[in-house]
Amino acid sequence: MNDTYFISAEHMTVGYDGKPLIENIEIGVRRGEILTLIGPNGSGKSTILKSVIKQLRLLAGTVVLDEQDMAGLKERDVAKKLAIVMTDCIRPELMTCWDVAATGRYPYTGRLGILSEEDKRIVDAAMATVRAQDFQDADFSRISDGQRQRILLARAIAQQPEVIVLDEPTSFLDVRHKLELLDILKRMVREQNVAVIVSLHELDLAEKISDRVVCVAHNRIDRCDTPEAVFSGDYIKQLYGIERGTFHAAFGSLExxxxxxxxxxxxxxxxxxxxxxxxxxxxxxxxxxxxxxxxxxxxxxxxxxxxxxxxxxxxxxxxxxxxxxxxxxxxxxxxxxxxxxxxxxxxxxxxxxxxxxxxxxxxxxxxxxxxxxxxx
Amino acid sequence: MAQSRKTEHRTEGTNRARLCIGFALLLAALLGFVFWNIVAGSTHLSIREVFDGLVNPQSSQRAIVMNVRMVRILPAILLGGALALSGFLLQTFFNNPIAGPFILGISSGAKLVLSVTMIGFLSRGIALNSVMMITASFVGAMLAMGFVLAISAKVKRMSMLIICGVMIGYICSAITEFVIRFADDSNIVKLHDWAQGSFAAIKWENVAVIAAVVLPALVLTFLLSKPIGAYQLGETYAQNMGVNIRAFRAALILLSGVLSACVTAFAGPISFVGVAVPHLMRRLFKTAKPIVMIPACFLGGAVFCLACDLIARTAFAPNELSISSVTAVFGAPIVILVMLRRQKEGGR
Known part of the structure; x- marks a missing residue:
C-alpha cells in the first residue's frame, strides 16, 4: 500500500450556484482502502461526491487524482481511472442490461464505440461478478431498482477503474444483495487494489467495511477517523441528533x-x-x-x-x-x-x-x- | 458462464439479422419511391423513357426526368434525411422522444428570420443565394433554440417543454405571416408557397449546396455516435465515460440547427418528420443505438419525404398540396402514439 492518497480533495469548497455549502474539505483515500461518508440526510454527502467526480464545479480547492489535478485531466483519462455508481434515475430506451453494463467499456473503445471480443469478455465477467446473467437480456427500464443498482455496479466494474465512487449504492437492495454488493467492493479493494469512496446510510455496514469514515453534518466535515473511533460512545447519536432511541455502536443496532x-x-x-x-x-x-x-x-x-x-x-x-x-x-x-x-x-x-x-x-x-x- | 455466452451470441445473431433486413427494406423502399416519383406526374413516363432520360443526355424525356423530377427527388431525399436526423439529435439532447425541429419551434424561427431577410433584400432588388439563405435560416434556428434552451433550464417536465416549443412556433409563424403581408406583390406568391413547405421551388444549383451541407453534417453526426450513445445514459454517466459534456452539447445543438436550417431554407417548415421517423426506426430496428439509428433515420427520413411528396404532387393533381400537410397526416398520429405509450409506461 502506498502512502499517498490515490484520490484526494484539497481545500475543496463545494456548493450549488456559487453558494458554498461545505468549505475547506480535506479527504483522501489510498488504493486498497474504503472511505465511507456517513451523516444525516441533506448533510451534503452527495454534494461532496458529485464535486469529487467533477460533476459539480468546485468553488475552491482541487481534487487530485493519481497525483494530477483533475481539472486539468482529459475526460477520457479520468474515465479510465474513475468509475461511478450514482443515484440518478436513468431510463435509456431499448437498452438491455448487458448494453448498459457494456457502456463501461466506453473509454477503451475506438471512434465508433464498437466492442472487441476482449471488451465483451470483460463485460460478461462483470455481469457474472454481480450475478446478473439471468436478466442480462432484459430491458434495463423494466427491471427492479435493486437489479438496476447491480447492473450499474457491473458497468463500473467493466470500466476497470482504479477508484470507484458510489452514492448510497445499497439503498434499494435487499439484505442479501446489500451484503453481496459490499462483498464485491471488498474483493475489488483486496484483489485489484481499487480505492473506494462510498456514502452509506447503513451505519452497521459502514462500520464493517470502512477503513476510514468521514462524518458529514451541519454543513461541515464533523470528523474523519477510523471506524473504531467513530463508532464508539455516543458520537453517532450526536452526529445524527438522535433524541428518541439509541444507537449501539458495537453492534450497529438501533433501539x-x-x-x-x-x-x-x-x-x-x-x-x-x-x-x-x-x-x-x-x-x-x-x-x-x-x-x-x-x-x-x-x-x-x-x-x-x-x-x-x-x-x-x-x-x-x-x-x-x-x-x-x-x-x-x-x-x-x-x-x-x-x-x-x-x-x-x-x-x-x-x-x-x-x-x-x-x-x-x-x-x-x-x-x-x-x-x-x-x-x- | 458458458450458458451466458451462448445466449449473448444468440441475441447478437438476431440483432444482426434484424439490421440486415431493416436496412434492405429501407433501401428497397428508397429505390422504389425514387422510381415511382420519376414515373408519376402530369406526364406519365414508361420504364424505358425513364432509363433513357437518366443516362442519355440527348433523350427526348431528359428535361422531364432531370429538370422536373430528379431536381425534386434529390432534395426530398437529402432534406428528409436531414429532418429526421435533426429530430433524432434533439430527442437525444432533451432526452425527450417527441422533441423535433418543428415541434420545438426551431423550423418556425428559421422561417421567420429567413423571410424577413428575403423581403429585406428583395425590396432592394437583391435575390438571396443559397448560402445566404442557409445562413439566415441558421440564425433563426439558433435564436429559437436559444429560447427553448432557456425554457428547458427552468422546466424539467417534457410536456411543458413541448408546449413552450409549440408556442414559440406559433409566435414565429404569426410574425412571418405579418411580414409577408407587407412584402411587394411579386414576392408574395413565391414566399407564400415556401412558407407552407414545398420541394417545388428548388433548383439544381440549390441541390449542390444542400448536398454540401447535409452530407458532411451526416458524416459528422455519425462520428458522434459514440458520445450520443453515452449521453443516452444521462449527463452524469456520459461524463464519467469520458464525454466532454459542454463540447458535446454544443456539437449537438449546432448539428441539429444546421440540418433543420438547411431544410427550412429550401423547403420551408416541414412538420412531424423529425419525431415520426426516429420513432418508426426505433420500432423497426428494436434498438436506440446511434450507430444504427443515425443511418436508419437518414434513410427513413428520405423514404418518408419521398412518399409524402409523391402524395403531395399526385393526389389532387394538377393542384399540389403543401408537403407539410401530407407529413402531418402521417406524422402527427405517430406523435400521439408515442405520447400515449410514454403515459402507459409511467414516463415523465
Missing part, C-alpha cells in the same frame, strides 16, 4: 426509545433470553425493570436501552447482595415478574429474586396475554 414510567413488569433475564420480552414490552408501551445482569451480558445493550430501570453489575462481577436488594425494591413496584434466564454459576444470586417474587411470577406466554388483554 427505539425506552418507555419511561414506574415499571409494571420485572424481567429476570440474561444471556439474550430476555430480549424478545423487552422488545414486546417496548412495543406494547409497558414500562419495565430488568436485572440482575452483568454488563458483559449479550442482552445488556438492549436492556440498557429499553428498560425503565435496569439493575446491573459490572462486567464479569459476581452479583452481590446490594444488587439483589435494589432488584427487590423494583420488584415491589411491579405487578408481574417473568423469568427467562437459566440459572447457572455466575447468576446464582438471581435465585433469590425468583423466590422473593413468588406470588407475582408469570410465565412469558401469560405475561404476553395479560399485556394484550390490558390486564397490566
Amino acid at each position: 427505539m426509545a425506552r418507555v419511561e414510567g414506574e415499571p409494571k413488569v420485572f424481567v429476570i433475564g440474561g444471556g439474550g433470553s430476555g430480549i424478545p420480552v423487552y422488545r414486546f414490552l417496548q412495543r406494547a408501551n409497558v414500562p419495565f425493570a430488568a436485572g440482575v445482569i452483568q454488563q458483559n451480558d449479550v442482552e445488556y445493550p438492549v436492556a440498557n436501552a429499553l428498560a425503565a430501570e435496569l439493575v446491573s453489575v459490572p462486567a464479569f462481577a459476581v452479583i452481590d447482595d446490594e444488587a439483589i436488594e435494589r432488584a427487590k425494591q423494583q420488584i415491589d413496584l411491579c405487578k408481574a415478574v417473568v423469568t427467562t434466564v437459566e440459572i447457572g454459576e455466575t447468576n446464582r444470586a438471581n435465585e433469590q429474586l425468583i423466590a422473593y417474587a413468588l406470588d407475582k411470577r408469570m410465565d412469558t406466554e401469560s405475561l404476553f396475554d395479560a399485556v394484550r388483554e390490558g390486564r397490566l
Whole structure:
C-alpha cells in the first residue's frame, strides 16, 4: 500500500450556484482502502461526491487524482481511472442490461464505440461478478431498482477503474444483495487494489467495511477517523441528533426509545433470553425493570436501552447482595415478574429474586396475554 | 458462464439479422419511391423513357426526368434525411422522444428570420443565394433554440417543454405571416408557397449546396455516435465515460440547427418528420443505438419525404398540396402514439 492518497480533495469548497455549502474539505483515500461518508440526510454527502467526480464545479480547492489535478485531466483519462455508481434515475430506451453494463467499456473503445471480443469478455465477467446473467437480456427500464443498482455496479466494474465512487449504492437492495454488493467492493479493494469512496446510510455496514469514515453534518466535515473511533460512545447519536432511541455502536443496532414510567413488569433475564420480552414490552408501551445482569451480558445493550430501570453489575462481577436488594425494591413496584434466564454459576444470586417474587411470577406466554388483554 | 455466452451470441445473431433486413427494406423502399416519383406526374413516363432520360443526355424525356423530377427527388431525399436526423439529435439532447425541429419551434424561427431577410433584400432588388439563405435560416434556428434552451433550464417536465416549443412556433409563424403581408406583390406568391413547405421551388444549383451541407453534417453526426450513445445514459454517466459534456452539447445543438436550417431554407417548415421517423426506426430496428439509428433515420427520413411528396404532387393533381400537410397526416398520429405509450409506461 502506498502512502499517498490515490484520490484526494484539497481545500475543496463545494456548493450549488456559487453558494458554498461545505468549505475547506480535506479527504483522501489510498488504493486498497474504503472511505465511507456517513451523516444525516441533506448533510451534503452527495454534494461532496458529485464535486469529487467533477460533476459539480468546485468553488475552491482541487481534487487530485493519481497525483494530477483533475481539472486539468482529459475526460477520457479520468474515465479510465474513475468509475461511478450514482443515484440518478436513468431510463435509456431499448437498452438491455448487458448494453448498459457494456457502456463501461466506453473509454477503451475506438471512434465508433464498437466492442472487441476482449471488451465483451470483460463485460460478461462483470455481469457474472454481480450475478446478473439471468436478466442480462432484459430491458434495463423494466427491471427492479435493486437489479438496476447491480447492473450499474457491473458497468463500473467493466470500466476497470482504479477508484470507484458510489452514492448510497445499497439503498434499494435487499439484505442479501446489500451484503453481496459490499462483498464485491471488498474483493475489488483486496484483489485489484481499487480505492473506494462510498456514502452509506447503513451505519452497521459502514462500520464493517470502512477503513476510514468521514462524518458529514451541519454543513461541515464533523470528523474523519477510523471506524473504531467513530463508532464508539455516543458520537453517532450526536452526529445524527438522535433524541428518541439509541444507537449501539458495537453492534450497529438501533433501539427505539425506552418507555419511561414506574415499571409494571420485572424481567429476570440474561444471556439474550430476555430480549424478545423487552422488545414486546417496548412495543406494547409497558414500562419495565430488568436485572440482575452483568454488563458483559449479550442482552445488556438492549436492556440498557429499553428498560425503565435496569439493575446491573459490572462486567464479569459476581452479583452481590446490594444488587439483589435494589432488584427487590423494583420488584415491589411491579405487578408481574417473568423469568427467562437459566440459572447457572455466575447468576446464582438471581435465585433469590425468583423466590422473593413468588406470588407475582408469570410465565412469558401469560405475561404476553395479560399485556394484550390490558390486564397490566 | 458458458450458458451466458451462448445466449449473448444468440441475441447478437438476431440483432444482426434484424439490421440486415431493416436496412434492405429501407433501401428497397428508397429505390422504389425514387422510381415511382420519376414515373408519376402530369406526364406519365414508361420504364424505358425513364432509363433513357437518366443516362442519355440527348433523350427526348431528359428535361422531364432531370429538370422536373430528379431536381425534386434529390432534395426530398437529402432534406428528409436531414429532418429526421435533426429530430433524432434533439430527442437525444432533451432526452425527450417527441422533441423535433418543428415541434420545438426551431423550423418556425428559421422561417421567420429567413423571410424577413428575403423581403429585406428583395425590396432592394437583391435575390438571396443559397448560402445566404442557409445562413439566415441558421440564425433563426439558433435564436429559437436559444429560447427553448432557456425554457428547458427552468422546466424539467417534457410536456411543458413541448408546449413552450409549440408556442414559440406559433409566435414565429404569426410574425412571418405579418411580414409577408407587407412584402411587394411579386414576392408574395413565391414566399407564400415556401412558407407552407414545398420541394417545388428548388433548383439544381440549390441541390449542390444542400448536398454540401447535409452530407458532411451526416458524416459528422455519425462520428458522434459514440458520445450520443453515452449521453443516452444521462449527463452524469456520459461524463464519467469520458464525454466532454459542454463540447458535446454544443456539437449537438449546432448539428441539429444546421440540418433543420438547411431544410427550412429550401423547403420551408416541414412538420412531424423529425419525431415520426426516429420513432418508426426505433420500432423497426428494436434498438436506440446511434450507430444504427443515425443511418436508419437518414434513410427513413428520405423514404418518408419521398412518399409524402409523391402524395403531395399526385393526389389532387394538377393542384399540389403543401408537403407539410401530407407529413402531418402521417406524422402527427405517430406523435400521439408515442405520447400515449410514454403515459402507459409511467414516463415523465
